[in-house]
Amino acid sequence: MVAGDHPLHIAGKLASILKSNELWFGNLLDLNDTQECDHFLDTVIPEFPRLIEGGAAYSAYLPVVREMVRSHTYVSSWCEYLPDRADGKLSMWGRYADDCAGVGIVADSSPFLPSAIKPANLGFHVFSSRVDYVKKQDVVAHAKDVIDRLSRVHMFPVPVPEALAAAVVVAVKAVCVKHDGWFEEEEIRFLHFGGVPGLSKPEALRHSGGRQFFALGLQSYPDAQFDFSPARILKKVVIGPKGDKAARAAEVRRMLDAHGLRHVEIVISGIPYR
Template structure:
């Protein structure tokens, strides 16, 4: 990733950049809660599986992000999210007319893949005071009725922002409609402040980063009621992302 891409991430995905920096430089930990049987397979086979979002514990977790975007793309058109999206659109159109609409069009084209062909594995931020017992709510969700294991991992790999592994990562956001509007307003403001720089960036690069913003909202957003999970997701969308080292299998 070159300097232009890093600069664009700072404009379109500042929250992601800040949380990733805090995670890696702060040497924070992530934990994967699972059954003892799954933990044994991870260690023995030196691999971790990504599960299709259609068979996650709660499929509505993924639909939440899509519903947020639908509120800005479909009637009624007077939602607070619509207001935020329109501000981003107006800021971008000053630089290159029509690029926001083109990004929206691409998102709608790829939506079936993002919604039904995305594979994820979930991690949670692990606090120092959780070393002994973990987090009760996570044990309930992922190991209820069976022996549970929490695999605490080194987070240095999350400094990577390339696609060499065929997967991407992102912190999950827990935003209400109003909070998402505020976040989009901040994106619009950063676009305006950096307008001179952005006018030198190729049109396709701007479309790509706005598309990435929409994609991240769609499958890395959850209802604020889940915020205690402090989740991160590793994901791959079949048909859109190159598989690289990934293998596709059907498992029970």
């Protein structure tokens, strides 16, 4: 979401994203979501030996992997946007868009599907994952389900014991588990894990306001068959349901056209603000 209350201000923010051709991912340590990540693992770690055969031998790895995940994970958080919700949803505007007077960017996330990523050619690893919303009493059962259904194919450069793979999978999945009370967000997270073994390409890191970010280049990566250029992934701009919507729509339209993005649709939200 891009927040703001003046049409030129909002269009300018969108233009700055397009001009930089970068999408910045925040470090997990700078987000309050580390608390929920810790809650998930604090509950699961004592139970891990009973979740998978041989788990006792590798349960000690979980605290170590947890610290690696916490310090080396970069996140860009989005909301799921479905065709039957043409103008977004109330929780989207109420939580993220500056009193409903901003705009929402709708992007195609299919290039981020784990099956579409070839990190060896890409030079870094980035992918999407839905956030799971889990009640406190269901945390251990959810971890067991994660272990049972997630394949470890292509996760590791060499074969590793199944229980060790499960420990890594659970620690990584913790980044995308939140309390059931936040379910209305329907969050999708784009994730980058730093320090992927065997990849020598240096990370594109940026610094601002004392914080560190991973910068994903909004471009095509032909060798990896991975295209995240704006012309490929930008589908719509949704105008928030408050303020001078027509003026914001007109200015955003001019900005998009100036960047050769005439195919990008503009939708004015009809969701009533409350």
